[in-house]
Amino acid sequence: MDFTLPEELLIFRDTLRKFVEKELEPISEQVEEEDHIPDRIVEKMKDLGLFGLAIPSEHGGYGMSVLGQCVAMEELSRTNACFRTRIGTNNGIGSMGIVIAGTEEQKRKYLPRLASGAMTGAFALTEPNAGSDASAIRTTAVRKGDKYILNGTKHFITNGDIAGLSTVMALTDRPKGTKGISAFLVEEGFPGFSVGKIERKMGFRGSHTCELLFDDCEVPAENLLGREGEGFRIAMQVLDKGRLMMGACALGAIERLIELSTTFAKTRVTFGEPIINRQAIQWMLVNMAIDAYAVRNAVYHAAWKLDRGERVTKEAAMVKVLATETACRAADSAVQIHGGMGYMKGMAVERFYRDLRLLRIYEGTSEILRMIVAREMSR
Amino acid sequence: MKILVTLKPVPNPDEKVKVREDGKGIVRENIKTVVNPFCEIAVEEGLRIREAHGGEVVVLTVGPRESDQQLRTALAMGADRGILVEAAGDLDSLAVAKVIAKVAAEEKPDLVLNGKQAVDDDNNQVGQILAALLSWPQATFVSKLEPDMGCRKAKATREVDGGLETIEVPLPAVITADLRLNEPRYASLPGIMKAKKKEVKLVPVASLGVDTKPKVRVLSLTPPRQRSGGRKVADVAELVSLLSNEAKIL
Numbered sequence: 168m169d170f171t172l173p174e175e176l177l178i179f180r181d182t183l184r185k186f187v188e189k190e191l192e193p194i195s196e197q198v199e200e201e202d203h204i205p206d207r208i209v210e211k212m213k214d215l216g217l218f219g220l221a222i223p224s225e226h227g228g229y230g231m232s233v234l235g236q237c238v239a240m241e242e243l244s245r246t247n248a249c250f251r252t253r254i255g256t257n258n259g260i261g262s263m264g265i266v267i268a269g270t271e272e273q274k275r276k277y278l279p280r281l282a283s284g285a286m287t288g289a290f291a292l293t294e295p296n297a298g299s300d301a302s303a304i305r306t307t308a309v310r311k312g313d314k315y316i317l318n319g320t321k322h323f324i325t326n327g328d329i330a331g332l333s334t335v336m337a338l339t340d341r342p343k344g345t346k347g348i349s350a351f352l353v354e355e356g357f358p359g360f361s362v363g364k365i366e367r368k369m370g371f372r373g374s375h376t377c378e379l380l381f382d383d384c385e386v387p388a389e390n391l392l393g394r395e396g397e398g399f400r401i402a403m404q405v406l407d408k409g410r411l412m413m414g415a416c417a418l419g420a421i422e423r424l425i426e427l428s429t430t431f432a433k434t435r436v437t438f439g440e441p442i443i444n445r446q447a448i449q450w451m452l453v454n455m456a457i458d459a460y461a462v463r464n465a466v467y468h469a470a471w472k473l474d475r476g477e478r479v480t481k482e483a484a485m486v487k488v489l490a491t492e493t494a495c496r497a498a499d500s501a502v503q504i505h506g507g508m509g510y511m512k513g514m515a516v517e518r519f520y521r522d523l524r525l526l527r528i529y530e531g532t533s534e535i536l537r538m539i540v541a542r543e544m545s546r
Numbered sequence: 547m548k549i550l551v552t553l554k555p556v557p558n559p560d561e562k563v564k565v566r567e568d569g570k571g572i573v574r575e576n577i578k579t580v581v582n583p584f585c586e587i588a589v590e591e592g593l594r595i596r597e598a599h600g601g602e603v604v605v606l607t608v609g610p611r612e613s614d615q616q617l618r619t620a621l622a623m624g625a626d627r628g629i630l631v632e633a634a635g636d637l638d639s640l641a642v643a644k645v646i647a648k649v650a651a652e653e654k655p656d657l658v659l660n661g662k663q664a665v666d667d668d669n670n671q672v673g674q675i676l677a678a679l680l681s682w683p684q685a686t687f688v689s690k691l692e693p694d695m696g697c698r699k700a701k702a703t704r705e706v707d708g709g710l711e712t713i714e715v716p717l718p719a720v721i722t723a724d725l726r727l728n729e730p731r732y733a734s735l736p737g738i739m740k741a742k743k744k745e746v747k748l749v750p751v752a753s754l755g756v757d758t759k760p761k762v763r764v765l766s767l768t769p770p771r772q773r774s775g776g777r778k779v780a781d782v783a784e785l786v787s788l789l790s791n792e793a794k795i796l
Contacts, residue, residue: 175738178619181580182732216735229735 170467176235183242186215187250195247196513198373204253212254212284217243219282221258221408222266227279233408234470237415241466244419248522249373251416256326257281259412260530261288263405264334264350268393273352277332289330291321291353291379292402298323299535301336301399302345306381308337315339315351315391317384320363323529327377328362331355335379336402339395350398352390359384370521407480409530410487411473414466417490417526420519421459424494424501427515428452431505442504451500458493465489481543484536491526492533498523547601547695549592550655551625552646554582555609555616556666569766571636581616584661586623588723590730591691592659593624599695602626604653608633608645614746621741622733628744629653633751633758641758643675648754650680655718657700662687662722673722683715689726693717 172180190211198204212218220236222228231239236258243251256262262281265273280286297303306319317337327333333353340347353360363378393401429452432443442448469482501516502509509516527533557563558578566573581589592603605620607613608631617628631645650658658680663670677684685691685702689710693700698717703710705724733741751758779785790796 174615174618175622175742177615178622178733178738178741179735181619182734182738186732214734215732220735224739229739231735 172234172238176238179235180238180242182215183239184245186211187242187246191243191246191250195515195518198247198249199518202372202375204249204373208250209253209284212250217254218257218284220254222262222278222282226266226274226282228282232470233411233473234467236412237418237466237470240412240415241419241422244416245423247373247518248371248416248420248525252325252371252374254284255412256290256330257284257288259409260290260405261326261330261332261334263408264290264392264401265352267404268350268397268401270389272389273392277352281332286331287326287329289324289326289333289379290402290405291324291327291333291335293323294320295322299532301348301402304336304338304348306335306337307341308339308349308351308386310339310388313388315386315388317351317353317359317381317386319381321379321381322363322377323366324377324379325374325529327379328365328375333379334392335381336398337381343396345399346396348398348402349395350392350401351386352392353381353384353386354390357384357386369524370518371525406530407483408473410483410536411466411469411479413526413530414462414469414483414486414490417487417494417523418459418462418466420523421455421462421490421494421497424497424516424519425452425455425459428455428501428504431508435506448504451504455497455500458497462486462490462493481540484531484539484543487526487531488533488536488540491523494523494526547595547599547657547693548653548655549595549601549603549657549659550646550650550653551585551588551592551603551605551620551659552661552672553585553589553605553607553613553616553620554642554661554664554666555579555607555613556582556664559583559665565767565769569768570764571767579612579616581619582661582664582666584663584665584723584725586620586661586730587725587727588659588661588721589620589623589625590728591721591723592657593731594728595657595691595693596624599693601656604629604655606631606646606649608637608642608751610634611748617746618738618741619733621744621746622737623731624737626744628746629749630746631749631751631754636760637758638760638762639669639671640675640761641756643672643679644756644758645751645754646672646676647679648756649749650676656695656698657693657718658682658720660720660722662724673720677720680718680720682718682720684720684722685713685715686722687724688721689724691721691727 216229219228220231220239224230281288294304308315308317335351335353336348338347339349359382361380363380366376432448433441435442465486469479469486473479498520502520505516558580561577564573596603603625605625606629607617660673687705688702689705690703701714703712
């Protein structure tokens with residue numbers, strides 16, 4: 168088995184490592200304070216090609232392998248989570264529906280702009296009463312001539328406030344349950360579409376999570392994605408890869424937490440000795456390293472399978488559970504190793520501790536993912 | 547304008563290197579190789595000159611086959627093509643300069659841009675030797691470069707002790723880049739994709755007919771002394787006495 172990464176990936180990884188260290192990490196706390204990523208940073212992300220990692224090259228992106236996307240997300244996750252979230256929707260849930268199910272016309276119209284970052288994508292499934300249980304959504308879409316009329320409210324929509332295009336799930340045939348869900352491409356500025364409240368959150372500052380409001384929102388019929396009733400199936404396909412990416416994000420964070428904790432433990436002296444000489448601290452660090460090793464192999468292996476065209480519903484779910492639960496444990500250990508300092512604002516481990524908590528919830532809670540794995544095992 | 551930029555692959559300066567057991571080199575295993583930072587600055591300058599005046603940027607490295615990755619990084623930054631002179635083992639400054647001179651004689655560039663020195667052995671010799679071998683003018687430690695193709699000359703600002711010196715050199719010339727010359731760009735993903743299609747010519751060092759036998763032999767390498775912890779003193783008198791009697795620096 169050859170675990171060597173292709174040369175171009177090694178070069179890109181070096182670029183991202185430098186970019187994170189030189190440009191992102193130094194403003195990480197500023198972004199945390201201001202809850203906003205400076206425009207000049209977004210411009211640099213565009214220049215680096217970060218918005219088009221996953222979009223095929225014939226539509227203006229770079230068509231990176233899933234493994235390549237994992238490596239990129241891993242590197243970008245070594246700092247404030249808002250940065251990788253800024254590019255995350257365009258590479259995942261905000262564009263993949265079009266890649267999978269879009270018409271040539273839809274692809275030509277939207278993908279190049281999503282790939283360049285000129286347009287930000289979002290994905291709107293979750294509603295106040297429907298998240299894990301997608302069949303409970305209430306937003307409706309009714310065909311009227313050459314338009315669909317959408318009514319309802321979406322919430323917790325990542326990048327919703329800056330999105331030029333949202334993939335919105337709405338019911339076209341309620342009695343059919345999930346088979347009655349259809350996906351629509353909704354541009355900002357469509358009549359009857361507006362952004363509602365921007366939520367205040369535990370973490371992920373610098374990345375906004377919003378309400379999207381549809382009040383007799385008019386969507387041209389050609390903006391139906393796939394056929395009527397295919398929305399849920401499209402959403403599930405989009406989410407498989409998304410879960411794998413979450414694993415890569417968790418991995419990058421774990422690696423960073425290990426580095427931060429090791430550096431701290433080497434310099435923090437108690438009772439006349441650096442705490443890294445204490446077995447209690449060593450074991451926490453060692454367990455983090457063992458976990459990181461397992462997570463890395465699981466993430467890369469699942470990515471390799473997906474790149475071979477295999478179905479990875481089960482692996483992606485397992486990887487996300489493993490990686491995100493491990494990351495939360497690692498963050499807990501990192502705060503513990505840092506002691507009181509780890510509880511202070513301005514310390515990276517404090518931020519990781521809050522940010523990583525979300526990873527066990529969004530893009531499939533650990534519980535839903537275990538259900539998926541159970542279902543796959545009993546097939 | 548045709549610009550030849552040289553790259554030296556060096557051990558990642560952010561990693562801790564260890565001296566080999568025989569004391570004649572460093573342990574290379576598990577140490578990442580990167581482009582010498584000063585060479586990266588030279589690449590960036592080459593690209594900026596090309597963007598302003600047109601022309602071609604050719605990047606050259608002398609080293610093992612794996613140095614391809616460092617060349618590709620420069621190609622991803624925007625260089626047009628690469629030349630890898632394959633040579634195993636460490637070459638001394640004279641040997642490397644001879645190889646570059648040979649390639650320069652063939653490529654006939656208007657400018658050769660080097661990093662002012664490599665961050666591994668800090669020899670700071672290749673640019674100077676190269677200029678001598680080619681009988682070209684040189685401007686070393688350059689922090690600002692203004693080529694004038696029409697008049698076939700370049701104005702170079704050099705960082706010298708306690709100030710700046712501005713000189714003019716006729717082209718072709720050898721320029722070595724200092725830290726403040728520019729801030730190198732990243733190898734972006736679009737750049738990396740384009741670089742995949744760019745040419746890297748492999749040239750076995752033996753085919754150049756250059757004597758690369760080392761004239762310099764490393765006798766031994768010694769790691770820096772381990773830092774010992776600080777010490778608190780009671781007053782100035784004790785400090786002065788320790789500095790003169792124990793440290794013997796007063």
